[in-house]
Amino acid sequence: MLLNAINMATIAPLRKDIDHPGEIKKHSGPVRLWHWLNLLVITGSLLTVLLNSTLFDVKSNTSYVQQQLQESGVSVTAQQAKSVAHGLEDQVWAIHIYFGYALAALFLFRLIAEFYQPGRQRFFSSLKDAYQTYRSRSQKSTLALHDLTVKSLYLCFYLLLAIMAITGLLMAFDQELGISKATSHSIKDFHGFCMYLILIFIAVHIIGVLLAERKESKGIVSDMINGGKA
Incomplete structure (x- = not known):
């Protein structure tokens, strides 16, 4: 039981x-706003993690970058291709960091809103x-x-x-x-x-x-x- x-x-x-x-049960405007914005921010943050673990995975992209450049007549080493792959990954992580700032700001907003709730x-x-x-x-x-x-x-x-x-x-x-x-x-x-x-x-x-x-x-x-x- x-x-x-x-x-x-x-x-x-x-x-x-x-x-x-x-x-x-009632939900105030600030809490509802926080709820839906929090949903968007967490979703965006998780999408960046998903992208970096799939499409922008360094290990798989290193060989791809090297192959594509070689087909274009540019010869690069595996380490150079890896640096390019890392750069692409870092761009996505930069977006992830901004989502992190938004998450922290929303959490602070929720704490402040708590004091003004009925x-x-x-x-x-x-x-x-x-x-x-x-x-x-x-x-x-x-x-x-x-x-x-x-x-x-x-x-x-x-x-x-x-x-x-x-x-x-x-x-x-x-x-x-x-x-x-x-x-x-x-x-x-x-x-x-x-x-x-x-x-x-x-x-x-x-x-x-x-x-x-x-x-x-x-x-x-x-x-x-x-x-x-x-």
Whole structure:
């Protein structure tokens, strides 16, 4: 029973407030703006990673560049071709860095917006309320566990965004901050690991929203567009 409840909470967000069943959860303009802009920025950032791991992969492009130049009558060494391939990859990474700046700016925007949210719409207030509701119902309410687990997952997502923004900025300004190459490489590995966790969260979130739209929480997507007016 507990395992089924956790699974349900993991994939299906609630549209209505548990403590106020007749009310649909509201989403302020700044939070909705952040949500959709964040979606665009994360998508763009992931696309640059995908491009550099496929079309602009240095290893595969080195031989391609060398071959194309040789067919044009230009003879280059493998190292010279590799430098060209690296240059192409760096151009895409430059775009990735700009997406990283945007992600950091949006995260700061979300933190500031939190202070101006109406009381019940503040994330940490809603997380606290979900925990108190779960405790007050003697920890036996599947719906309360559902809500608490979903909000806890969102908290993990916010923490991952913070980590991605901080580690990304550390890599972008490693020379200015005096970070060694070894440390920068470790930061890069951790940054990449967190990216996979975010991908998992996004996949679970999308599946959960689709399932919620087919069940009792139909309209949850439109709520994130119109603010939960209906």
